[in-house]
Amino acid sequence: MTLRIGTRRSTLATTQSGHVAAALTEKLGVPTTLVEITTDGDRSQAAGTSLVGAPSTGVFVSALRDALLAGEVDVAVHSLKDLPTYPTEGITLAAIPPREDPRDVIVARDGLTLGELPPGSKVGTGSPRRVAQIEALGLGVELLGLRGNVDTRIGRVREGVLDAVVLARAGLARLGRLDDVTEVLDPLQVLPAPGQGALAVECRSDDTATLAALAVLDDPATRAAIHAERTVMAVLEGGCAAPIGALADLAEGDDGPELWLRAVVLTADGGLSVRRSAAAPLGADPAGWPAAGTALGEALAAEMLADGAAELLATPESTSHPSARSAEVHNA
Template sequence: MRKIIVGSRQSALALTQTGHVIDALQQIAASQGLEVEFEIKKIVTKGDRILDVTLSKVGGKGLFVKEIEQALIDGEIDMAVHSMKDMPSELPEGLVNGAIPKRVDPRDCLITRDGNGLDDLPQGAKLGTSSLRRASQLKAYRPDLDVQSIRGNIDSRLRKLETEGFDAIMLAAAGLERMGWTDRISAYLPADICLPAVGQGALGIECRGDDLELLGLLSLYNDDLTATTVMAERTFLAELNGGCQVPIGAYAVRLHPSHSGQDENVIQLTGMVASPDGATILKETLQGHDPVQLGMAVADELKRRGADQILAEVRG
């Protein structure tokens, strides 16, 4: 019997996601006649410890994964379940994404005090988000909004909506979906108003590259479509040397042949770089077959249009 120790952040969402993954892997293992058991090891990350400043000011990449990755490298855990949008575009040497399971809803959503949508918020409404990407796009769409930083896990942010005078907060729909709290969502934001974070709605199952036994099990859990589209997004992010502290968004889909006029393997990627004040929003949409080449092409086009200068100013 193989015992697999799974590293997870200790928030309710992280533990719920990890539980879903373990349940799926146990079913897969049973179908293959494999005997495995799982144990969760809770790990506190830098991003979890520092809650009184915005993510953009904390600095560094991998704020929610670095300590977990170190535990993997040190052999304290065997695998880790991450929200893909938290994962840096480059993994430490010796670590790999063993599986990217099927993506859930990638959109951002709005939770408002009165249940109204974005267009119905009153002039000057106070809106909370921890994300420069969300803030910049919301300021571009509704310059009148008073966008304020709000940190913490999902449940604490939902409480702050009631206790700290916010009219609305923005969250990833995927987290609310996984917690079973979609009834709290007032409105989903389409990608043309708020382009999602790279990998939003997807999970990354990270492990050591030499753990062939575990990699074999994880390969049965991988969703090829999600892995391909997320690869395009993560390549775009890597080319811009970006992380969650800069206003970058990307979303890739596989086009249906009737939409692409071609075969079923055409991927469409939209990438975005914005100034934090929302005054400048650079977007580009391209199509291609190879996710890596597509990600690079969209990044190169945005660089040509001045994305590097925007990102340099953001990083200070």
């Protein structure tokens, strides 16, 4: 039986799904085929004349899930940071493979780093999280809304329309585009989105054969880190558009493996923030690591709420800011 793997049509999405297909073939000898699903978001990006804002990532996720539930595909592959934090009936997150480097990167003109860009330089990003954290650095750059695929975004720098763009390193790594990167941002400056760099491999909950097959792709360390990061976001009730960053790393402690979690919540202008970190032991059995990650995320989020994180997210500035105004940039 051939496993049908549903994917968006973008180059990055098909590349990511291709990695999953290759891993299944390598580990299990399972034949696979990619089934491209066109979403409303893809059509909007292909035909849209503006790079302002971005379609909700939920549009991309729901189309693949609809195809999965309809039996059109057996597996769906997503960028994990796009997934809602709440479960969907009939669908199981069957595997989280080892993730790529989750950090953000700069692609800038003339090989410049973010700190080397002159004040007033135009920097493109569609992420309120990135906007808030870069604003907090006080560099004086002008942050402009941006959408489109990787080639489109980098192209705005090559064309001289923008001085730099901010992207996820993982996507560029999977596309073989790391040579375009002029700086990898230190998480001490800009924490990535919860789940950034990881893939989510889903299937129908009642498809026991596919569930068992996909289990070979799951990485307990990555799943533990993802559980920690996404639990912070869920407890804070922040969606993918909220200015929340989180990153969990596995480390070797005195008594065995530990998970170290950092998180930040900001107002959109970066003027106010709540930033916390915590660590917890994972235990000897990797099967229990995801639960430990969840518990750590809950504990850290509770500390952040006690420090006023909810109030920051509730401010009008948490959803809009003039520095992230729409860019007068168009697809030609």
